[in-house]
Amino acid sequence: MASLLNIHKAVHAYGLDLLNKVAGHLASLPAEQKKVVDEALEKVRAELGPVPKAGRGKKGGKLAADGEPAPKRAPSAYNKFMGEKMKELGAKEPNLNKSELMKKVALLWREQNKK
Numbered sequence: 001m002a003s004l005l006n007i008h009k010a011v012h013a014y015g016l017d018l019l020n021k022v023a024g025h026l027a028s029l030p031a032e033q034k035k036v037v038d039e040a041l042e043k044v045r046a047e048l049g050p051v052p053k054a055g056r057g058k059k060g061g062k063l064a065a066d067g068e069p070a071p072k073r074a075p076s077a078y079n080k081f082m083g084e085k086m087k088e089l090g091a092k093e094p095n096l097n098k099s100e101l102m103k104k105v106a107l108l109w110r111e112q113n114k115k
Contacts, residue, residue, distance in 0.1 A: 015048055081109055 019041055026037050064070045075083070085105040089096070096104070 016045070019044060078109065081105075081112075085109075 023038070023041055026034060029037065082102075082105055085108055086101060089101055089104055093101075
């Protein structure tokens with residue numbers, strides 16, 4: 001799915017680039033002809049629409065039945081715990097990098113769940 005979105009974005013960008021180049025070359029036309037061509041180019045730009053965006057996250061995300069991006073799930077107990085403890089430990093030990101911090105918080109989670 002992500003690769004199709006990337007292809008679509010590339011084609012879209014190429015189309016807009018091509019339209020801008022054509023518009024630049026037509027600047028030497030008489031005013032009446034330039035107006036007609038500009039209107040036609042605007043119609044094409046409108047049909048191309050905005051650059052497509054992924055639904056959610058880097059890979060595009062899932063879509064709901066109506067075609068809109070699916071709503072996000074509520075954070076799990078693990079997500080909440082990790083968020084809180086990462087902030088706490090990060091403030092206490094600012095010299096730790098993210099991976100070391102994650103390891104420490106993961107150990108805390110395991111210890112908490114053993115009880």
